[in-house]
Amino acid sequence: MTISIEQAWELAKQRFAAVGVDAEAALRQMDRLPISMHCWQGDDVAGFEQAQGELTGGIQATGNYPGKARNATELRADLDQALALIPGPKRLNLHAIYLESDTPVERNRIEPRHFSNWVEWAKNHQMGLDFNPTCFSHPLSADGFTLTHHDEKIRRFWIEHCQASRRISAYFGEQLGTPSVMNIWIPDGMKDTPVDRLGPRRRLLEALDEVIAEKLNPAHHIDAVESKLFGIGAESYTAGSNEFYLGYATSRQTALCLDAGHFHPTEVISDKISSAMLYVPRLLLHVSRPVRWDSDHVVLLDDETQAIASEIIRHDLFDRVHIGLDFFDASINRIAAWVIGTRNMKKALLRALLEPTDKLRQLELDGDYTARLALLEEQKSLPWQAVWEMYCLRNDVPADAGWLKTVRAYEQQILSQR
Template sequence: MSQSQKVEAAYAIARDVFAAAGIDTAVALDRLDTIPISMHCWQGDDVRGFENPAGQLTGGIQVSGNYPGRAGTPSELRADLDFAMAQIPGQKRLNLHAIYLESDTPVARDAIESRHFQNWVDWARKSQIGLDFNPTCFSHPLSADGLTLSHPDKAVRDFWISHCKASRKVSEYFGKELGTPSVMNIWVPDGMKDLPADRFAPRERLAQSLDAIIAEPISRDFHKDAVESKLFGIGAESYTVGSSEFCMGYATSRNILLCLDAGHFHPTEVVSDKLSSVLQFVDEVLLHVSRPVRWDSDHVVLFDDELQAIANELIRGDILGKVNIGLDFFDASINRVAAWVIGTRNMRKALLRALLEPVARLKKAEGERDFTTRLAMMEEAKSMPWSAVWDFYCLSRNVPVGIAWLDEVKNYERNVLSKRKAA
């Protein structure tokens, strides 16, 4: 029996098991196909971009490791993305930062235009994916003291306001050209290493700057604004201007998206528990799925309890239409392409498991106050043969089954990545 036949036979058994629980696996797989996951470009080159690839990261961002094969050009990065996406089933998007522009001459950040990203748009159209965007408010001389949109110097604030305004026009262009709205996320590194004497004024300035940025209306058919909070960062250990409370209040009062990053909260807080709360007050959420290890260290996403809890909330709450799923990690200690594949496949695995839960029966038991049945079914669902459904999903979508993708990545490393110049 061939591997394909084994996968199909295992799936046939799993399909019947789930059918007995009232779950149609074919419907689940069709729905899974339609859920886009926005992969992040900065995993492929350690957040260097192409504005000044030799520049030093600032803003509390550090990338550990120097695994060989880093993408050094836009063409190399797109080739790596193409290869990674070929190992991952389901609908995908790409999330770009402003520093990934392409130009033969230097471009100031407040002067970026859609033409500087035309190659990305052409690539995305050919790949049949959407693009998302981010202004880059770090790794720049005017962010060197840790303040940007909340800076006391109006000239500094105005520069970053102009950069974010220009970024909105780029994002709008993405949406118009590709037929799917671009989510543009504003995150700033603003904060202080030691205790501030004035916590109020920087937050007042940040709110005013953000108001100036989003003042021009742009149709949500093309562009969506989001703001992202932070707990702390390197150099901002004692005070973060754009705190969770600030961003939640701002998003709610201005009717824009709130970005929830899995690594931007206290160690005992989890994003999975926040979704049902914030969506009572904001229309839409942007998720940055990451993995903090004791702090916001952006490790490769694991198939762990919190990832599954996030996916469960999306399905149980029927909120997929209100949540934009994106990834945010950067690990230079391992093969960068493999990191993309591992993290993105894990996100989709978690979504599949959530789709294969007997949600209607769970809610019925809960509504009848039958908590015994609810707990029993939740626990039983964990050991149902979802992995056989996953293998069939990969097989039927022409991507590697199981860990077979690793052989493909190793071959790509030998034939492509190993031939690149060292960073």
């Protein structure tokens, strides 16, 4: 006998109610948790500058799967396909190199008008936009330094680029009615052991202070800074380390970005969330999947993704944590990569919402670690999939791998013609 999604949902509600979880409330909460999808999965981080060169800054997109977007119109069409297969609220995260202009524009001269088509597209989708200055893949970043550069003229260029980016971010927030989170990441560092570790960091501190000096409406714009342990070509020294940016975000009260791939392989960002939240007003999470290094593989529904989601839900951080994705796999269908990764992040959030957290917390306070472990493990076998399928049904998206047929059809009709 085949059980329908509706029948499975009714049974699942009863199973979760038996352990004190309201599955209907979990679905309502899902609608409070947008995931910011990253535009750069669709074109391998190439962007649309007319003079765009090869990727630099320790960034690599590997693979040559056919059909990548060649311009903003194609990228938006590909995003439309992906968005239609993912349930619940979404956002889009843009880099500065995804501007649209008939003539070349220097990065320190970018303006809101260069992103007006993105804003109109976002309005049509009733979704917010986030933003990033692009401090890599540029002649003035060729030696591996931007905001830390010892040459004041080059450093000034990147300061102006970040200042211009903040104004674009604020424009997004004002136009779309939801604050844009603008994240600053720089590749600055050295391949071999430096003599002066302090100088670049002092210059970075001063440059960032100048970047964020202009007061912008927090209802429109949120500043974030992102650390990294190392990068390709900067293995021995990264100016923007975790310690540097944690100190900066704490002292300046900006948001702190934690990227799942930017730490030692034995470190996980899920364990850092609760500590950082004691000191910074907001967190931006870049959920990715490192494989031995910051390789930005497609997000899986694995232990760390689940742990990240659980930290957000268990501590009621809905309004202080912004969830973004950051991977770029050019070895598989790029639209499928978006769908797989984003659906997995949403599944992890739903599973966390279906946990009897209050009961588990009380067991922990009572010192009953046996019951805590038993309940945590039994929880994994409860029918969360039936709740997920109902969420998909209510959002008019495929509840199972049937979405892949849509992607394959689009690949045959559109992507194969590029």
